[in-house]
Amino acid sequence: MADPLRIDAHLHLYPTKAAGLVEKQNYEIWEYGAKHDVAFEPLAGDIEDAQNAMVAAGFSHVVVANLFAIALLDEETRSAGLTAQAEHLKASNQWACDVTAGHEGFSVFVAVDPTVLGGEAGAAHLRDMVEQHGARGVKIHPAVQRFAPDEPQMLPIYQTCVDLGIPVLSHSGLMRDGSPYAEPNAFGNVLRGFPELNLVLAHLGGGAWRQTASFAKAFPQASFDLCEIIAWIGAPGAPSSAELAQLIIDVGPERVMMGTDFPWYGLAETVNQVMKLPLLSHDQKTAILGANASRVLKVPA
Template identity: 30%
Template sequence: MTGFSIIDAHVHTYGSRKIGRQAMMGSGHTDYGGTVDELLDLMVRGGIEKAVMVNMTPVVEMFDAAVAKLPSDLSGAELAEAKNDIRRQMIGRLQRRNQWTCEMAREHPQLTAFIGLDPSMSDEELVAEIDRRRDEGAGGIKLHPANQRFYPNDRRLWPVYQRAQELDLPIIFHSGAFPAYGGPRPTDHAHPRYFPEVLSAFPHLTVVMAHLAFGDFAACADLARAHPNVFFDCCYIINGTEKSPALNDEEAAAALRLVGTDRVMFGSDYPWFDPVLDAARIQRLPLTDADKRAVLRENALRVLAL
């Protein structure tokens, strides 16, 4: 048990250890598998009272892999029909994962469900999925511009932002660079430059930029000053498994103060990182106890309406 109450605002969960390890693609810094039972045990060990499951489905990656297996001699019409069938299958998998995430949150009140969406869905599909999962208890939405290959200011997402704003559902975005685990990945889609248009167009939408834009602290600070509806989490970039890239404790504390300790939430990115070790590192940083309480718990309570 630690000296501070803690909320982990950024975890991923999977139906089995095997699925979780496959999702990590060898890029994790732990031997964890991302199961709910494993997470709950860690929460007890670390004094973590709540955790936010930001589960998503890599529709683009799965779609590309399935298309690559199609016969090479398909006609244009056959190829189009096959791709449409694959798209429907992938969206079905996304919907089933959302359903499972909501079920886990209902079974375990210390967990909160954030659902995934994909830009390939129609406006009607997007809004219907939000409404359906909101009725099932979802507390927010998770989007990953880099993995899903869209820019935050892509107009295809406008219906999502509008409906989320209407329902007071926060949206957590991956922000900043995306490590090239397992091969080249797009790295520009989640750059901070693509967020101001969204923040201005939807001033009552709560936007959380995960990972502090992968260390672009100056850009985060600029956004925080200009837009009262943007917040951040510090998962990956400030962790306890290993020193954050180029950040010692003094530099990590300075980054939090620069962006604003009232704007940043603790997150672990479990199972990639260890939530117990990550929370312990925040507690060791040269910050005031008030700042630590804000980052570790109070900001998440307020921002995510937990």
């Protein structure tokens, strides 16, 4: 029997191991509360680390979610003004396409940030990355980038995604100051305005996971990845393993994709976590590990 298809629908890459380690140290995961036995990935997250993890865990394909946010820039670039930041965003997307171009098994979802490069200019950059540089989707992070998903600067970008037939992968979850920007319900207006948009909410809603089942019912075109939340099972703000499995059933298992958020979490470890979930059938779990992403994201199998 052929090996089952394995696709990681949500992974991050860094230019160097040192850069990946710095990012992992600076990005605090607080929204699930305390859990002392979270299985974090020891690798740092450059392309060599990603390739080694893929081979070790039997993955044929990964989606590189290119994350850009002013809050994550170094002090110099952060204070350099909007034009410099927009150039930084473009260079980061170009880097992600270039670093993966010579290698099998990588689909790049380029960063969009409407606070830096939104509107028609943002849409034009996106179209260039897709048509000239091989990008296959968009990554947004409304919590770290601090914007409401339905803000006007995003509208030409969503329209471009519909026109190009590419998905939008968005972080979802809670914000520390209580702003609802990344909660599932914040995406309702987007999908009412762009019913054909292929929207993927990462982390099944994260700390706002209790909104996810009703959101999924209201918007059957949306899909989800299960990275991070699966590693935090049992934490105060996260579901139990039975609650997570029930949420996947309520959403529809065919709409849920395996992701890792590598280099935060590991590919092999996340496969084990999926296979250990109760309530779901073996076939449903196998589809979550690869076939769903191949179909929903249209990445090469």
